[in-house]
Amino acid sequence: MNERECAVGLDRRTEFVYRMMLRRRRWRPSELAAVLDTTEEWLGGVVAELREEGLVTASADDEGALRAVEPALALPALATRRFQDAQSTGLPGPLEVERLIALHERSVERPAEPLGAGSADEASALVERLVATVRREVVLLVPEHSAGSFEFSRHVAEAVLRREAVLRQVWSASFLHRPAAVEHARWLGAQGAAPCTLPHVPTRAVIVDGAVGVLFDAGGGARVLRGGSGLDALNGLADRLWDNSMEVRQATSPLPAPPSRPRRERVLRLLADGLTDDAIARRIGVSVRTVRNDVASTMVGLDARSRFQAGVRAAQMGLL
Structure with a gap:
């Protein structure tokens, strides 16, 4: 079905699959096809559409599995792309988008205590929800490179920059020999958000508007900080690291100028x-x-x- 509905800008089957995928953190295609009582071939076509629209991405925990990108981040991005396309007739309905986001947000647990260890997908989902609320600035402290993590997600960076907020990233220089990291640094530089580096970044963390922080431990567990001395200390650490860091040289290599706004x-x-x-x-x-x-x-x-x-x-x- 190619007909666009007036809800979130997807056809009926694609929206149905996306909503189903939001019910679990990740799915293997065979599992999802079984739940939907359909073939993997049919599902593959729908998933390809969802990936193209930025609504589904690969799981960072389970090779071959997929996860739904959080609607608070993915649906505004979809709306922006459709709006920028003068020929598009499938602009998502604002009220329907707001309703779907609110419904999903209510279904997601928001603990103030540690989130548990080991799940890169859980970490990405948490950060996607927080980044979707940014007003001024997002800071990422990145001690190591991990393929598929939120620090190296264009979806996350684009969400920050689309809201005209500042994106500050401090990377450890130790992983700049990795081609994927260099490529991402160059892409960020082309967006006007080149990362900076230090010989050593002591902790992995995210800070949104200086008001909410996520501090990760060595095992991948995370603690959300909302005010208090812990958040103050994290903000202070981020400022000191940024002040002493240097812009990634590779990110300043000549690249084509980004296109002007439609x-x-x-x-x-x-x-x-x-x-x-x-x-x-x-x-x-x-x-x-x-x-x-x-x-x-x-x-x-x-x-x-x-x-x-x-x-x-x-x-x-x-x-x-």
Whole structure:
């Protein structure tokens, strides 16, 4: 089925499989096919669509298994890509996206105590949910390279940068000989978020807006810090490490300039800033009629009755 529904921007079968995958942390294709009472061949086609849309990724714990990317991170990214595509007709409905995210968030345990050891998938899911709330800054302290971990996920980095927050990463220099790490560093540099290095990074941690921290132990267990002396100490450590670090040299290698923002996104941002249609047209070098057409199509896509409502829903969807 290719028909796009008005819910979260997926066709019925693809959305159904995604929702099913959210019920467990990871699935092997044979297990998921059995639960869905279908063939692995049919499932493979749906999973390929989900991976292309950034809603499913490989498990970091079980080779050959898959996991659903957290909806708080994946669905706004999907909405942004659809919005940037002027030909797209499958813009997710803001209210449906918000409802699915809220439903999933309520089903996920949010412990203040240690999360347990060993699961890279659990760690990635936790970080995806936290990063989806960022307003100002995300800090990653990375003592070692681990393929498939959230520190080297483009989905996570893109979510931070899409919200125009700062992404600061301090890596241990010991793994810069690994081609995958160098490639990721160069990609980050092209996004204006080059990582920095030190000879030794003493701990693995994530900090979001200085208000929430996740501190990992050597066994992969994690503790969430929300205020208190522990978080203060972690913030202080991150600042000291950053101040003494050096930008990764490979990340500054010449790369093609990143593409400019699509016109519809620029129009929406300028509209949210309070500019008139005439001022927007002059700013981006198009006709007033083009601006008005972009505004009208955006309002339809966001199911908004006014420009103000369009701005509010765009912000809710992470488009601004």
